[in-house]
Amino acid sequence: MPSSYLNFRFRYLDTQGKPNSFFYRQARIDEGIGIRLDTDTISIADIHEVSRYETHIALILRPYISLGKSIADNIIPNTSSLIIEVADDLAADAKSAIDQHRSTWEVYLKKDELIKQNKGYLFKAMQCPECEAWIDQTDIKETPYIYCKYCEILFDKHNEVMPKSENYKVCSECNYYNRVQSYPEFHFYALPSHTKAKYQKHYCCDTCAQRYHEQTAWRNGLYLVGIPFNIYLKNKMSKGTSQLYEGLTEANRLAQDGNLKEADVIYSALLMRNETHPGILYNLGLAHFKAAQDSDENRILHLEKSYRYFEKSLDMCSNYQPTLDFLKFYKGLVWKVRVN
Numbered sequence: 364m365p366s367s368y369l370n371f372r373f374r375y376l377d378t379q380g381k382p383n384s385f386f387y388r389q390a391r392i393d394e395g396i397g398i399r400l401d402t403d404t405i406s407i408a409d410i411h412e413v414s415r416y417e418t419h420i421a422l423i424l425r426p427y428i429s430l431g432k433s434i435a436d437n438i439i440p441n442t443s444s445l446i447i448e449v450a451d452d453l454a455a456d457a458k459s460a461i462d463q464h465r466s467t468w469e470v471y472l473k474k475d476e477l478i479k480q481n482k483g484y485l486f487k488a489m490q491c492p493e494c495e496a497w498i499d500q501t502d503i504k505e506t507p508y509i510y511c512k513y514c515e516i517l518f519d520k521h522n523e524v525m526p527k528s529e530n531y532k533v534c535s536e537c538n539y540y541n542r543v544q545s546y547p548e549f550h551f552y553a554l555p556s557h558t559k560a561k562y563q564k565h566y567c568c569d570t571c572a573q574r575y576h577e578q579t580a581w582r583n584g585l586y587l588v589g590i591p592f593n594i595y596l597k598n599k600m601s602k603g604t605s606q607l608y609e610g611l612t613e614a615n616r617l618a619q620d621g622n623l624k625e626a627d628v629i630y631s632a633l634l635m636r637n638e639t640h641p642g643i644l645y646n647l648g649l650a651h652f653k654a655a656q657d658s659d660e661n662r663i664l665h666l667e668k669s670y671r672y673f674e675k676s677l678d679m680c681s682n683y684q685p686t687l688d689f690l691k692f693y694k695g696l697v698w699k700v701r702v703n
């Protein structure tokens with residue numbers, strides 16, 4: 364069991380993302396108590412999902428559990444979730460500490476269950492080299508890569524993290540695998556008497572950022588103050604990308620816009636450099652699925668190709684969650700077509 368614990372300060376957030384109080388309260392995560400938020404605690408077993416966006420952490424709790432008053436008062440209405448803001452730059456550490464305890468609890472539960480069935484010898488788990496969460500490997504086909512669903516990296520059986528894997532993941536806006544980072548978006552609006560700026564933040568991939576940039580560039584270009592910002596955005600998109608994944612932003616964009624032929628040329632070059640990459644194979648599966656939706660005559664051909672790429676992605680990493688999730692959706696879809 365991990366012996367790690369973490370003390371931090373937090374504030375509850377409301378549905379608008381605004382803090383519910385001016386002052387921060389004390390919190391602690393450890394193996395014995397789970398998570399203590401001010402005076403109330405949540406047991407690790409009651410946490411269903413954890414996600415983080417910058418300083419904010421969303422905790423999705425299992426439904427129908429009994430909660431202390433201060434936690435219950437701050438549950439987002441009609442959900443079983445809490446959103447907190449973590450102070451002092453400790454949000455990533457807090458999420459990682461919760462994931463470590465949560466994953467340890469899950470694999471111990473699995474081990475216990477197998478021992479009860481006299482199948483303890485089947486139990487297998489690996490620790491993520493990046494976030495140290497435990498990943499259940501029982502009944503999972505051994506493949507070249509392992510996926511950590513907690514920090515979304517890929518690593519091999521020698522615990523080597525795939526190059527740049529910590530920055531490359533599936534974008535929550537377009538669902539394609541690419542580099543994902545935080546991007547600002549700035550709009551300037553001409554009003555009768557003055558110019559007003561509107562600022563938004565996106566946590567998205569380079570392809571999505573490129574779209575935002577194009578949407579805002581011409582408008583911002585009308586105002587001198589917007590020009591340096593557009594240059595900054597363009598620089599951020601091109602800096603720090605890995606040579607291994609050169610062309611990925613462009614290929615995803617072409618595929619999303621329905622230009623599969625051109626996308627395929629770049630994807631093929633990418634596959635020559637990364638022939639076993641579960642994320643790129645997953646993108647090809649998505650690209651052919653989109654082509655199947657768009658084309659009447661070649662629908663079956665694209666669906667077959669799409670399925671084959673998803674299968675290849677799982678041959679490289681049998682627990683690659685984005686592919687598993689898509690296949691679940693995919694099977695539901697085939698069923699729906701048959702019924703109708």
Ligand SMILES: [Zn+2]
Nearest residue numbers: 491494511514
């Ligand atoms: Zn991890």
Ligand SMILES: [Zn+2]
Nearest residue numbers: 534537568571
């Ligand atoms: Zn995206």
